[in-house]
Amino acid sequence: MNMQVPLGVQPPPQPKSLAETGLSSVMMRDILLKTMFRMNLDMVTDLSRAICLPVVLVQELVDAARQQRLLEAKGTLNATSTSNEMGYQLTDAGKARALDALSQSEYYGALPIPLAAYSAQMKRQSVRDIKLTRPELMKGMGHLILPPDLISNLGPAVTSGRSILMYGPPGNGKSSISNGIRAALGDKIYVPRAIEYSGQVITVYDPIVHSSAESSVDDPNALRRTGNRYDNRYVYCERPSVITGGELTLDMLDLKYNPTARTYQAPLQLKASGGIFIVDDLGRQAEPPQKLVNRWIVPLEESRDILALQSGEKFTVPFDTLVIFSTNFHPNDIFDGAALRRIFFKIKIDGPNQEMFLKIFAMVAKKKQIPLDEATLIYMLKTKYPTIANNYANYQPTFLIDQMIAVCEFEGIPNQMSPELIDRAWGNMFVRQETIAK
Numbered sequence: 462m463n464m465q466v467p468l469g470v471q472p473p474p475q476p477k478s479l480a481e482t483g484l485s486s487v488m489m490r491d492i493l494l495k496t497m498f499r500m501n502l503d504m505v506t507d508l509s510r511a512i513c514l515p516v517v518l519v520q521e522l523v524d525a526a527r528q529q530r531l532l533e534a535k536g537t538l539n540a541t542s543t544s545n546e547m548g549y550q551l552t553d554a555g556k557a558r559a560l561d562a563l564s565q566s567e568y569y570g571a572l573p574i575p576l577a578a579y580s581a582q583m584k585r586q587s588v589r590d591i592k593l594t595r596p597e598l599m600k601g602m603g604h605l606i607l608p609p610d611l612i613s614n615l616g617p618a619v620t621s622g623r624s625i626l627m628y629g630p631p632g633n634g635k636s637s638i639s640n641g642i643r644a645a646l647g648d649k650i651y652v653p654r655a656i657e658y659s660g661q662v663i664t665v666y667d668p669i670v671h672s673s674a675e676s677s678v679d680d681p682n683a684l685r686r687t688g689n690r691y692d693n694r695y696v697y698c699e700r701p702s703v704i705t706g707g708e709l710t711l712d713m714l715d716l717k718y719n720p721t722a723r724t725y726q727a728p729l730q731l732k733a734s735g736g737i738f739i740v741d742d743l744g745r746q747a748e749p750p751q752k753l754v755n756r757w758i759v760p761l762e763e764s765r766d767i768l769a770l771q772s773g774e775k776f777t778v779p780f781d782t783l784v785i786f787s788t789n790f791h792p793n794d795i796f797d798g799a800a801l802r803r804i805f806f807k808i809k810i811d812g813p814n815q816e817m818f819l820k821i822f823a824m825v826a827k828k829k830q831i832p833l834d835e836a837t838l839i840y841m842l843k844t845k846y847p848t849i850a851n852n853y854a855n856y857q858p859t860f861l862i863d864q865m866i867a868v869c870e871f872e873g874i875p876n877q878m879s880p881e882l883i884d885r886a887w888g889n890m891f892v893r894q895e896t897i898a899k
Contacts, residue, residue: 469648470586472691473578479518483575484657486525491562493522494531494551494571498559503535503548513693523549528619529779531555547758549861567722571694573657583779586650586735588700589622589764593645601645605637606813606855614808615642623805624761624784632856633812635787636704639739640759642785643702649674650735651695653746656727658776663716663725670732672699701736703729707745714756716768730766733782743788743795750788750795754803758783761803812854815842822858829862831869831876840880845887861886 476482479489496502496511505523509516526532532555535548551559563569574582598616619623619642627635654666674697691697705713717726730738744750760766760780769775803808813821819838826833827861841861846853862878864886869876 467505470650473582473651473695475690475692478756483578488517494559495562499569504546511769531558568662570723571654573662573695574653576656576658579653581777583781588735588783594618598645602641618806622783625806626786627808627809627810628788631789632854633810634855635810636741639785643737650700652698653695663727665727666696670701701733701788703733704739706741709746711748718771726814737783739785741787743786744790754800758803818853825858825862834878839880841883860890864889
């Protein structure tokens with residue numbers, strides 16, 4: 462299948478020679494041998510898919526390995542009616558070299574992208590180059606009912622690509638708004654399967670984080686046959702969105718070294734490059750919020766991050782991520798003035814007023830197919846909400862309606878609402894303070 466390079470972000474150019482990969486001949490040869498050994502591959506076309514290089518360049522690697530007596534031709538014994546492709550196998554010397562290379566690093570498969578080439582691609586697809594319009598941002602927010610001025614505040618923040626702090630009482634959609642921003646970004650970027658620095662391989666592409674937008678990307682030959690091609694060492698993806706909450710610790714922002722495989726895995730913020738990093742529930746982590754934000758000071762101000770190898774050697778990677786902090790605490794309670802200055806936009810997300818609450822309630826009821834009842838609404842607004850000082854929250858309509866539906870299903874009656882059902886639902890939304898006997 463021929464693959465067309467999508468419009469939008471400028472793609473990484475496909476290497477036309479081994480030199481254009483930016484990697485040393487030894488690293489490419491060793492990854493080829495390790496891939497043949499671990500994946501039991503013997504055909505150039507299969508190897509092309511595995512190490513993500515065009516067939517013509519893989520053939521060059523194979524020919525060079527044959528000259529070094531690391532590979533030998535198997536002939537066309539495995540030929541089929543549709544292919545007479547030559548097969549290759551590791552010689553004893555090739556197996557020994559593969560095992561030696563595996564003892565140094567278990568990494569095999571897609572050739573990595575040199576850090577300098579990766580940095581150049583990040584400039585071509587920077588999240589800071591996105592210019593969202595009001596309709597695009599509102600579309601990303603989907604069915605959310607938001608205060609009129611919220612989009613006006615969010616728009617410039619997102620378009621700037623700078624950090625955002627959303628704060629306010631819990632249950633009012635800070636997480637949903639963060640996800641809506643991600644949906645509004647819309648376009649797609651190229652994520653490297655792995656990057657290389659100082660001979661070390663760092664895996665970046667993560668199918669849990671990155672949503673591939675490719676329908677068929679595994680055939681570099683298809684790319685070579687078309688006038689439209691890009692480096693298949695990248696995966697064409699939706700802009701990534703990494704969400705972390707109370708489990709976030711400082712060491713999750715460092716390179717993760719696997720001592721058994723002797724390879725590195727990219728930290729969360731590197732996986733989020735070109736997209737969004739959402740720190741939800743800030744203040745609930747084991748690390749103090751001030752300490753977490755201090756870790757971001759250089760990246761937020763200079764658009765670069767500093768990582769360290771096991772050897773202690775430090776190096777710089779691009780920091781091209783829209784960071785969104787979300788907290789239920791007041792910013793002045795968890796940050797000092799210096800930290801707050803580093804966070805460019807501070808947006809308060811308040812609960813809805815009564816009018817907006819009723820709109821949300823009616824919308825949820827319609828979606829869940831439960832008829833509105835005027836007497837029930839009056840009872841809820843006049844009797845129940847005064848007991849909590851009329852503190853409305855965006856999560857409450859869904860919570861209350863789901864509770865009433867659960868009761869109706871259990872009792873075997875049609876979906877309906879009543880003051881009695883509101884009382885039962887209310888009892889699950891708020892727990893009465895009391896002393897529990899031990």
